[in-house]
Amino acid sequence: MAFIKNVFNEMRLVTWPTGKELLRYTGIVLGTIILVALFLGIVDYGASLAFEWFIGL
Template structure:
């Protein structure tokens, strides 16, 4: 039980982001994920084309 009291005490000390900050951070995370997905998609496409060319398909 003492563990949970400690957890609740520490959670009260956390400085939570404002709504504006939360939206900004969410946009940054989603933008980063989108860029990573596009990059990996291009790399995958290029690698598959290079592999097919190498095999003569």
């Protein structure tokens, strides 16, 4: 029981983001994910073309 009580006490000390901050942070995360996905897609496509050229297909 002491553990649960300590968890609740620690959770009261957490600084939670406001709704506006949460939306901003979510947008940053989603934007970063999209950029990384596009970058990896382009690299994968380029590697596929290079591999096909290398093996002569």
